[in-house]
Amino acid sequence: MKILMIEDNKSVSEMMSMFFQKENWDASFAYDGNEAVDMFNEHADDWDMITLDLNLPGKDGMEVAKEIRKVSKTVPIIMLTARxxxxxxxxxxxxxxxxxxxxxxxxxxxxxxxxxxxxRNENIAEEVAKTNNDKSSDETSEGFDINTGYFKLNSSTREAFLGGKEIPDLTPKEFDLLKTLSSKPKQVFSREQLLEQVWDYDYFGEERTVDAHIKKLRQKIEKVGPQVIETVWGVGYKFDDSGVKAD
Incomplete structure (x- = not known):
């Protein structure tokens, strides 16, 4: 991987540099927000991963994240935060x-x-390629992996539609969450299950990761139609558009 680590603590950067080298990853380092944005933009299509400290001189981590997302909605960003x-x-x-x-x-x-x-990103790329191949062999296929009549989702184009309207500006994780939930309507997924299936790692206790993404996903869904992601208190989340379709 080609890594951009944005971290103003040079001791942390030097420590991680040794670990990156061990993995044979190509890592570059930025030590303030303005430098980070410039470095990212210079080779925007080349980065495979960004690690981003929140507390930076110049632009802070939030500003840097916004600048990166203006250019790329897909490059993975891992934020480093204080407890x-x-x-x-x-x-x-x-x-x-x-x-x-x-x-x-x-x-x-x-x-x-x-x-x-x-x-996870490599798996998504393989899935998209397979979907494109399948679609090319069947020109009559609409290409929707999920189609409830009211809700449609296409893995190849990474698009989702509610009542015929596209849910706007879905990030990769938001799309994956929506696909996971909608692939099994009415099934309740715990946060642990979503972390495992969408983030592809064992549960570390970081429930806010799921909750924050669900919150943003719901906001985007509500721009085009009724809410179809429900909270099951004490358990997790589920997708259910049956009531909407009945209307």
Whole structure:
């Protein structure tokens, strides 16, 4: 992987550099927000992963995340946050981060998260390629993996429609969440199951990762129609558009 680590603490960067080298990853380092945005934009299509500290000189991590997301909605971003800034963790996810790791962190944990997200992205790319191949062999296919009549989802184009209207600006994780939930309507998924299936790693206790993405996904759904993601208190979330279709 080609990594951009945005971190103003050079000791942390130097430590992670050794771990990146061990993985044979090509890592570059930015030490303030303005430098980070410039470095990202210079090679925007080349980066496989971004790690982003929230507390940066120049532009802070939130601003950097917004700038990156203006250019790329798909490059994975892992935010590095302090343990006592829960609101920052949730806000960071809402600004487009795929995941967060709390400081002080274990380098092994960060590497594991990076591998899991990268592996997930590779699986998505393979799935899209397979869908495109299948579609090319069947010109009459509409290409929708999920079609309830009211809700439609296409893995090849990474688009989802509610009542004929496209749900706008879905990030990769939001799309994957929606696909996972809608693939089994009315089935309740726990946060642990969603972390395993969407983020592709074992449960670490980071429930806010799921909750923050669900919150943003719901906001985008509500722009085009009624809410179809329900909270099952004490358990998790489920997709259900049966009531909507009945209307």
């Amino acid at each position: 006592d800034t829960e609101s920052d963790q949730v806000l960071g996810l809402e600004f487009g981060a795929d995941d967060y790791v709390t400081k002080p962190f274990s380098p092994i944990t960060l590497i594991a998260r990076m591998k899991a997200i990268h592996r």
